Amino acid sequence: xSGLAPNIFAASVSSASHALALAAPSLAHLGAxxxxxxxxxxxxxxxxxxxxxxxxxxxxxxxxxxREMTAWIAGLxxxxxxxxxxxxxxxxxxxxxxGILAAHWxxxxxxxxxxFLGMVMMPFYYVCKTHSVPGYLKLRYGQGASFVxxxxxxxxxVLMSGVNMxxxxxxxxxxxxxxxxxxxxxxxxxxxxxxxxxxxRSAIFNEVLQFMLIWGGALLVPILGLVESGGWNGFKAxxxxxxxxxxxxxxxxxxxxxxMGHFADNPMGIHWTGIVFGxxxxxxxxxxxxxxxxVQRVLAANNLRSARMAPVIGSFFKMAVPFIVILPGLLxxxxxxxxxxxxxHLVPQNLATPxxxxxxxxxxxxxxxxxxxxPGLLxxxxxxxIAGFMSGMAGNVSAFSAVWTYDIYQPMINKTAKDEHYxxxxxxxxxxxxxxxxxxxxxxxxxAGIMDYVQALFSFFISxxxxxxxxxxxxxxxxxxxxxxxxxxxxxxSIGLWAWVKADPAALRYVALSxxxxxxxxxxxxxxxxxxxxxxxxxIVSLFTKPKTLAELDGVVxxxxxLPVEEPVPFYKNEWFWTVIAGVVFLxxxxxxW
Amino acid sequence: MHSGHISIWFFIGVxxxxxxxxxxxxxxxxxxTGQHAxxxxxxxxxxxxxxxxxxxxxxxxxIKFRPGRND
Numbered sequence: 001x002s003g004l005a006p007n008i009f010a011a012s013v014s015s016a017s018h019a020l021a022l023a024a025p026s027l028a029h030l031g032a033x034x035x036x037x038x039x040x041x042x043x044x045x046x047x048x049x050x051x052x053x054x055x056x057x058x059x060x061x062x063x064x065x066x067r068e069m070t071a072w073i074a075g076l077x078x079x080x081x082x083x084x085x086x087x088x089x090x091x092x093x094x095x096x097x098x099g100i101l102a103a104h105w106x107x108x109x110x111x112x113x114x115x116f117l118g119m120v121m122m123p124f125y126y127v128c129k130t131h132s133v134p135g136y137l138k139l140r141y142g143q144g145a146s147f148v149x150x151x152x153x154x155x156x157x158v159l160m161s162g163v164n165m166x167x168x169x170x171x172x173x174x175x176x177x178x179x180x181x182x183x184x185x186x187x188x189x190x191x192x193x194x195x196x197x198x199x200x201r202s203a204i205f206n207e208v209l210q211f212m213l214i215w216g217g218a219l220l221v222p223i224l225g226l227v228e229s230g231g232w233n234g235f236k237a238x239x240x241x242x243x244x245x246x247x248x249x250x251x252x253x254x255x256x257x258x259x260m261g262h263f264a265d266n267p268m269g270i271h272w273t274g275i276v277f278g279x280x281x282x283x284x285x286x287x288x289x290x291x292x293x294x295v296q297r298v299l300a301a302n303n304l305r306s307a308r309m310a311p312v313i314g315s316f317f318k319m320a321v322p323f324i325v326i327l328p329g330l331l332x333x334x335x336x337x338x339x340x341x342x343x344x345h346l347v348p349q350n351l352a353t354p355x356x357x358x359x360x361x362x363x364x365x366x367x368x369x370x371x372x373x374x375p376g377l378l379x380x381x382x383x384x385x386i387a388g389f390m391s392g393m394a395g396n397v398s399a400f401s402a403v404w405t406y407d408i409y410q411p412m413i414n415k416t417a418k419d420e421h422y423x424x425x426x427x428x429x430x431x432x433x434x435x436x437x438x439x440x441x442x443x444x445x446x447x448a449g450i451m452d453y454v455q456a457l458f459s460f461f462i463s464x465x466x467x468x469x470x471x472x473x474x475x476x477x478x479x480x481x482x483x484x485x486x487x488x489x490x491x492x493x494s495i496g497l498w499a500w501v502k503a504d505p506a507a508l509r510y511v512a513l514s515x516x517x518x519x520x521x522x523x524x525x526x527x528x529x530x531x532x533x534x535x536x537x538x539x540i541v542s543l544f545t546k547p548k549t550l551a552e553l554d555g556v557v558x559x560x561x562x563l564p565v566e567e568p569v570p571f572y573k574n575e576w577f578w579t580v581i582a583g584v585v586f587l588x589x590x591x592x593x594w
Numbered sequence: 595m596h597s598g599h600i601s602i603w604f605f606i607g608v609x610x611x612x613x614x615x616x617x618x619x620x621x622x623x624x625x626x627t628g629q630h631a632x633x634x635x636x637x638x639x640x641x642x643x644x645x646x647x648x649x650x651x652x653x654x655x656x657i658k659f660r661p662g663r664n665d
Contacts, residue, residue: 033616040613051600055599209606370633374640
């Protein structure tokens with residue numbers, strides 16, 4: 001889930017760990033009611049874990065939640081797996097810093113890919129009955145590409161889980177003054193318990209629970225923020241006044257595309273081509289259509305129609321998320337005040353030292369919570385943040401468990417064990433995944449800057465995987481060698497470009513096409529180059545190697561697969577109808593905030 | 595999601611009901627006693643109506659998806 005987390009936030013959390021003097025005052029003080037709200041949440045997730053233990057006896061039940069999730073549950077879980085607190089707080093901070101540009105990561109950076117997954121790719125994932133994305137690669141390209149993808153994915157999931165855990169501990173430290181180890185141990189014990197007990201079903205249940213909590217805990221903030229600002233027009237008028245009087249740095253905070261004509265015209269240093277092709281295609285399609293962590297949720301759907309509807313349902317909620325993430329960040333620009341009544345100015349993390357008394361951009365969401373939420377509501381908001389972190393961890397650990405068992409342990413170590421054996425391996429993989437995550441969390445804590453590297457590492461594998469899956473799914477001619485070399489060279493391109501810019505920052509002008517490009521733009525263009533290389537190599541090598549016959553590709557490739565005929569349903573239950581509606585809403589939002 | 599098992603929506607209903615009841619009760623306490631937390635827009639009494647909304651939603655889900663009811 002943290003594949004799309006803002007790198008800015010990742011780096012700041014990392015540096016924050018060292019800046020966190022023990023004497024730093026916390027932002028919020030919880031009362032007995034708030035503590036009770038948090039405690040009830042923990043009781044509930046453990047209860048769910050124990051309750052679901054009896055429904056996780058076979059491998060199909062443990063790893064795929066019995067493939068009986070409705071479209072709504074799969075859809076909510078699909079979105080929720082990417083709605084961790086790292087994203088919530090990071091993007092709220094980015095909205096304060098860069099304005100509504102941050103919403104690109106929720107709209108163009110997600111919606112087209114989600115709809116494409118549902119309408120074009122899902123039938124092949126679902127019909128071939130794979131347990132994972134590496135499993136799909138095995139069916140399509142054979143063991144080589146599958147093993148490379150499985151190992152890199154398993155490695156990254158436990159690493160990201162640890163990063164998530166550490167980020168939560170830092171946030172709890174900053175917001176509540178909690179001890180780092182206390183947060184890490186309590187949250188990891190809870191996650192280990194409910195995932196090891198209930199498997200994917202338990203992880204999905206908690207993701208849906210978390211989704212409801214986030215809306216219950218966070219929606220009040222923008223509502224009250226808009227009331228205080230005098231509505232959206234009132235907010236814009238106040239912001240214009242603040243900019244005119246020099247209280248807020250000049251910039252276009254309320255339009256998404258107008259300042260995208262040149263890298264130097266917007267504070268993110270991004271050009272529209274980077275947003276459309278880099279974010280909207282390479283990064284977004286890579287994450288939403290090939291990252292097993294999110295795809296696993298949809299694979300658990302109870303039939304093909306549900307599997308196709310799930311990302312479409314998810315897309316509506318994804319489009320709504322900026323109202324609880326981006327809007328509070330924007331409102332913070334005009335409503336947050338210092339105790340003396342003057343306008344509060346948030347600063348980059350490195351300036352927000354305890355001595356300075358200043359707050360960082362990333363603290364905008366907790367500051368807004370503290371501003372409006374009285375006892376109980378504050379506990380609910382904090383619980384939503386904790387739940388976000390925990391379901392992020394659970395998502396990583398449950399995906400790790402499935403990939404380890406099906407794509408590494410079964411083909412490489414023990415091919416012929418009984419079903420119960422693989423369930424036991426999955427449970428132990430969950431527990432080991434959590435233990436390794438704890439180790440990663442402490443590693444991140446002890447090594448400044450490592451979090452930024454982990455984020456970059458994650459990005460190396462996602463985009464080349466897209467090139468391989470997409471070509472393999474849509475082009476029957478793609479071969480085993482093409483897939484393997486495409487994945488390998490695409491990954492090496494990504495790593496190579498990243499290392500080039502690290503060694504020589506001036507290389508940014510070549511990688512991101514402009515000397516005015518910033519980090520965000522570099523990520524997007526790097527992903528784009530990586531997909532282009534991955535697809536290009538795949539196609540060229542495939543043209544020179546022997547393809548499989550169409551009969552061998554049944555169920556995994558468009559044109560070679562006979563999709564099951566779906567029963568006719570009224571138009572309002574048809575997935576294409578809702579895809580068109582989602583597309584229209586997506587366009588309308590972009591035009592309104594143009 | 596039923597098939598003889600407890601639905602996720604029931605768990606959500608229970609949690610929302612409990613949270614809604616706690617938060618609404620605090621909101622009513624603020625209204626009755628006149629004491630209020632040091633937050634902006636306290637005069638809108640958000641805990642009372644937000645808690646009540648959560649409670650209603652929670653009760654709806656708890657009843658509609660209660661264990662043993664197949665729909």
